[in-house]
Amino acid sequence: MGEVAGMSLRIVALLAAVFCAAAPVLAREPAKPVASIRNREPALSPARERQARCGAEWRGLSAADKTSRGPSWPQFYNKCVKRLKASQR
Numbered sequence: 001m002g003e004v005a006g007m008s009l010r011i012v013a014l015l016a017a018v019f020c021a022a023a024p025v026l027a028r029e030p031a032k033p034v035a036s037i038r039n040r041e042p043a044l045s046p047a048r049e050r051q052a053r054c055g056a057e058w059r060g061l062s063a064a065d066k067t068s069r070g071p072s073w074p075q076f077y078n079k080c081v082k083r084l085k086a087s088q089r
Contacts, residue, residue, distance in 0.1 A: 054080035 044052065054077050061069065070076040 050081050050084045051077075053084065 057080060058066070058073060058076055066076070070079060
Protein backbone atom coordinates (compact mmCIF):
# COMPACT_ATOMS: atom_id res chain seq x y z
CA MET A 1 0.00 0.00 0.00
CA GLY A 2 1.03 3.52 -0.57
CA GLU A 3 1.96 5.92 2.18
CA VAL A 4 -1.19 8.03 1.68
CA ALA A 5 -3.49 4.99 1.75
CA GLY A 6 -1.87 3.72 4.95
CA MET A 7 -2.28 7.12 6.61
CA SER A 8 -5.93 7.29 5.51
CA LEU A 9 -6.59 3.89 7.06
CA ARG A 10 -5.04 5.00 10.33
CA ILE A 11 -7.19 8.14 10.40
CA VAL A 12 -10.34 6.15 9.69
CA ALA A 13 -9.45 3.62 12.40
CA LEU A 14 -8.75 6.42 14.89
CA LEU A 15 -12.07 8.13 14.13
CA ALA A 16 -13.93 4.82 14.45
CA ALA A 17 -12.31 4.20 17.83
CA VAL A 18 -13.24 7.68 19.07
CA PHE A 19 -16.86 7.35 17.95
CA CYS A 20 -17.19 3.84 19.38
CA ALA A 21 -15.78 5.00 22.72
CA ALA A 22 -18.11 8.01 22.80
CA ALA A 23 -21.26 6.07 21.85
CA PRO A 24 -22.04 4.76 25.37
CA VAL A 25 -21.62 8.23 26.85
CA LEU A 26 -23.94 9.75 24.28
CA ALA A 27 -26.48 6.96 24.74
CA ARG A 28 -26.76 7.59 28.50
CA GLU A 29 -28.16 11.09 28.04
CA PRO A 30 -31.73 10.84 26.75
CA ALA A 31 -32.92 13.51 24.40
CA LYS A 32 -34.68 16.28 26.26
CA PRO A 33 -37.98 17.38 24.73
CA VAL A 34 -38.04 20.94 23.53
CA ALA A 35 -40.60 22.96 25.44
CA SER A 36 -42.83 24.66 22.96
CA ILE A 37 -44.04 28.21 23.36
CA ARG A 38 -47.61 27.00 23.68
CA ASN A 39 -46.70 24.86 26.72
CA ARG A 40 -44.97 27.73 28.47
CA GLU A 41 -47.70 30.23 27.63
CA PRO A 42 -51.05 28.43 27.61
CA ALA A 43 -53.18 31.57 27.28
CA LEU A 44 -52.68 34.25 24.68
CA SER A 45 -50.93 37.36 25.85
CA PRO A 46 -53.12 40.47 25.89
CA ALA A 47 -51.36 41.84 22.80
CA ARG A 48 -51.91 38.62 20.85
CA GLU A 49 -55.53 38.50 21.95
CA ARG A 50 -56.08 42.07 20.73
CA GLN A 51 -54.38 41.23 17.44
CA ALA A 52 -56.64 38.21 16.95
CA ARG A 53 -59.79 40.19 17.79
CA CYS A 54 -58.86 43.08 15.49
CA GLY A 55 -57.97 40.64 12.71
CA ALA A 56 -61.35 38.94 13.02
CA GLU A 57 -63.09 42.34 12.86
CA TRP A 58 -61.03 43.34 9.80
CA ARG A 59 -61.85 40.13 7.94
CA GLY A 60 -65.53 40.60 8.75
CA LEU A 61 -65.73 44.05 7.17
CA SER A 62 -66.88 44.59 3.60
CA ALA A 63 -64.75 46.58 1.15
CA ALA A 64 -66.88 49.70 1.72
CA ASP A 65 -66.54 49.38 5.49
CA LYS A 66 -62.77 48.94 5.20
CA THR A 67 -62.36 52.19 3.28
CA SER A 68 -64.55 54.09 5.75
CA ARG A 69 -62.68 52.75 8.81
CA GLY A 70 -59.20 53.43 7.48
CA PRO A 71 -57.29 53.02 4.25
CA SER A 72 -55.42 49.86 5.25
CA TRP A 73 -54.87 47.21 7.89
CA PRO A 74 -52.15 49.08 9.86
CA GLN A 75 -54.36 52.13 10.35
CA PHE A 76 -57.39 49.98 11.25
CA TYR A 77 -55.30 47.90 13.65
CA ASN A 78 -53.93 51.00 15.38
CA LYS A 79 -57.45 52.35 15.97
CA CYS A 80 -58.76 48.94 17.03
CA VAL A 81 -56.00 48.40 19.60
CA LYS A 82 -56.56 51.85 21.08
CA ARG A 83 -60.29 51.13 21.31
CA LEU A 84 -59.76 47.72 22.95
CA LYS A 85 -57.23 49.08 25.45
CA ALA A 86 -59.61 51.90 26.39
CA SER A 87 -62.49 49.46 26.89
CA GLN A 88 -60.41 47.28 29.24
CA ARG A 89 -59.67 50.14 31.64
